Amino acid sequence: MTAPITGRRPRLLYLAFYFPPSRASGVYRPRxxxxxLAELGWDVTVFAAPLPFLYETIGSVDDELLGTIDPRVTLVRPDLNRYLWQSDVRDYSRFRGAFPHLAEAVYEWGQQHVFPERYASWARASVRRALRMHARRRFDAVLATGNPFASFGAAWAFHKLTRTPYVIDYRDSWTLDQFTEKPRFDDDHPAWRWERRVLESAASSLFVNDAQLSWHAERYPRAADRMMTVLNGWDADTLPATAEPPPAARAGASEGAPRFAFVGTVTAEQPIEPLVEGFARAREHPGTARAVLDFYGYFGFFKDAGDRLRGRFAAAAEPEEDGELAPGVRHRGPVPKTALADVYRDADVLVFLNGGGRYVTSGKIFEYMAAGRPIVSVHTPGSAAEELLRDYPLWFNPGGLDPADIAASMVAAAKAAAGLDDRQVAQARAHADRFERTVALEPLVRRLTELVGRTPEAG
Structure with a gap:
């Protein structure tokens, strides 16, 4: 384990657009x-999204997350041109209002010839701000996480201007569509040129699973020897040190009424309909006749996505009671990360509803394992999470999206939950301990420490 820094603290510029209070799915890894790094003695400055964008433009925030940031971390929020998100002419700049067609042409030219992403203005503002700060007190290394991938472009530009080494962290893939498993862009799209540029100049590039790394290594062989897999993990500050048996295993649990739970954000890529039908079939079994399935979290990442996603539940199976998404399926609303321990404690079985295949590793699966609960997988075969779950002793895998197989797995998981004892839960938690966040981040910490090369001079 990396030892804490002594002497003058190495100074890190961390380009992480989605950072608390954002509630984007990738926010927990940067957090x-x-x-x-702050705990280990680094002087960390995070460049993140401007607050008006989070609160007013996309309406996607969790205010309690801000309270979980180490007070030693410095937060800076460079400006973002919200051109593409503006629909009210009253928000237009004077130039855009007077010359709308010219403004559009200028914007499109920038996408093609400067940087091909709508967050490019934030990257430019970040480089300008970083250069001013660097002139006063230099940064020793840069870490950039994507998406957005404008953070990679900013890290590259800052490196070219200052020779400061940088590491890029692919929370998601830039040019690979992780859900269709096909290239995201045409061959002549400028994203390919930019990706090659930033990868070949980076001191290291990080990926959340081996399949993602392999795809990029094949396409960018000149950068392959500096690629690393750094898994996601679960956060010890939001879960108890040990897990206890589920309610169904405790005295007084109601027979035939296990509590299934999904924790996370519901998205359009997830196989909602097979889950709803599978759960309905599971309730035909005497042991799960009065089972409930609770959803904790948001429906979509943006404020206008909820109704469409809720409609998919109702289309799969009409709800029987007010407040239900489908028979026995309820939306409990978002839960602050600081309150997750109670949700996991009160659940009997956790449902891992996930979109995507071998390139997608959901961060939630690590929390699920740490909760010490039976886990039912609802995703296509070959998901990257399967490799993590393979040795988890309470994994119930339908092997696909056939509702009959999902139902059988749910019934079996509910039966297992009712018989769990402290020893079995401890075994499940022991498997999860391999993925506790400080353990998972150790390769990144080591690499950044190597880049600094030494404890900088005292001062």
Whole structure:
């Protein structure tokens, strides 16, 4: 385990657009990374999204997350041109209002010839701000996480201007569609040129699973020897040190009424309909006749996505009671990360509803394992999470999306939950301990420490 830094603290510029209070799915990895590095003695400055964008433009925030950031972390929020998100003419700049067609042409030219992403203005503002800060007190290394991938472009530009080494962290893939498993862009799209540029100049590039790394290594062989897999993990500050048996295994649990739970964000890529039908079939079994399935979290990442996603539940099976998404299926609403321990404690079985295949590793699966609960997989075969779950002793895998197989797995998981004892839960938690966040981040911490090369001079 990396030892804490002594002497003058190495100074890190961390380009992490989605950072608390954002509630984007990838926010927890940057949150944990910044906190861990600050704990180890690094001087961490995070460049993140401007607050008006989070609160007014996309309406996607969790205010309680801000309270979980180490107070030693410095937060800076460079400007973002919200051109593409503006629909009210009253929000237009004077130039855009007077010359709308010219403004559009200028914007499109920038996408093609400067940087091919709508967050490019934030990257430019970040480089300008970083250069001013660097002139006063230099940064020793840069860490950039994507998406957005404008953070990679900013890290590259800052490196070219200052020779400061940088590491890029692929929370998601830029040019690979992880759900269709096909290239995201045409061959002549400028994203390919930019990706090659930033990868070949980076000191290291990080990927959340081996399949993602292999795809990029094949396409960018000149950068392959500096690629690393750094898994996601679960956060010890939001879960108890040990897990206990589920309610169904405790005295007084109601027969035939196990509590299934999904925790996370519901998205359009997830196989909602097979889950709803599978759960309905599971309720035909006497042991799960009065089972409930609770959804904790948001429906979509943006404020206008909820109704469409809720409609998919109702289309799969009409709800029987007010407040239900489908028979026995309820939306309990978002839960602050600081309150997750109670949700996991009160669940008997956790449902891992996931979109995508071998390139997608959901961060939630690590929390699920740490909760010490039976886990039912609902995703296509070959998901990257399967490799992590393979040795988890309470994994119930339907092997696909056939509702009959999902139902059988749910019934079996509910039966297992009712018979769990402390020893079995401890075994499940022991498997999860391999993925506790400080353990998972250790390769990144080591690499950044190597880049600094030494404890900088005292001062």
């Amino acid at each position: 944990a990374t910044a906190n861990r």
